[in-house]
Amino acid sequence: MPKIEVDANKCKACYLCVNACPKKCLGPSKTISKKGYFPAEQQRPEDCIGCKMCYLVCPDVAITVIK
């Protein structure tokens, strides 16, 4: 199953990845990051198809897609 790792130190919570995900498996985290944002996180990993669209649109290059 593909897995998405979001670097919470780089994520600035623009949620472009949440918007781009065709399976809507990303969402805002409930914990606050060091920078003061609620970073994006993979909330429903079972739906992830590893299409890398979140990675493509991430302006802070905070996303790693692992299979």
Add this chain to the structure above:
Amino acid sequence: MTILAQRPKSLLDVPMHYCPGCGHGIVHRLMAETFDELNIADRVIGVAPVGCAVFADSYFACDMVQGAHGRGPAIATGIKRSKPGAIVFSYQGDGDLASIGMAEIVHAAVRSEKITVIFINNAIYGMTGGQMAPTTLVGQVATTAPKGRDPELQGWPINMCEMLAQITGSKYLARVAVDSPQNVIKAKQAIKKAFENQVNGVGFSMVEVLSQCPTNWHADPMKALEFVRTKMMPQYPLGVFKDEGAK
């Protein structure tokens, strides 16, 4: 376990200073991926602009110079002519390239300097706080056009790709956007082509990227993407305006 996608090696592992949702980071990544794929990372020399990307040298794992306002193409010319083996790019915004640096970019194209120019068009001055740029759309509100840009008073926006396409020396001109995954993939192809042209010594190549500026458009990142699609794209149509790479 295989990694499908991760930060490219040519992009240093540091957080970027850009605002949330800004398009600069995406373009930085596309360029860094291109350096890795073409295996040119060790001979790239970049020119950072004055503008939001002034600290671009902190993010690329290559040699960088920070140029005077608008003079990126002139500095890149000097570097390329003294070190013909280097891959030289100038990274500029719309205030930098289309306003104060207009003469430099036009004459770099006229001389067909073998450099690559990445032009970020977000229709506003970002770093200085949202003043009207030469590329600001008709009716778009900026701090120096509080009632919206009025052509009677402030003129019309400049389409740089169409303008430079008239010049014989320009060899590759493309306008792309980074508003959706599909357009990001197209932007990657255009940026890669522009750097391949330089590796093959073709001539002046420029890629104009329509980028979102949520902060100075006073929009959230999703509305900024919508602005790019509905307002900017009719004025600045996407596409390849000139491709004479093979000739």
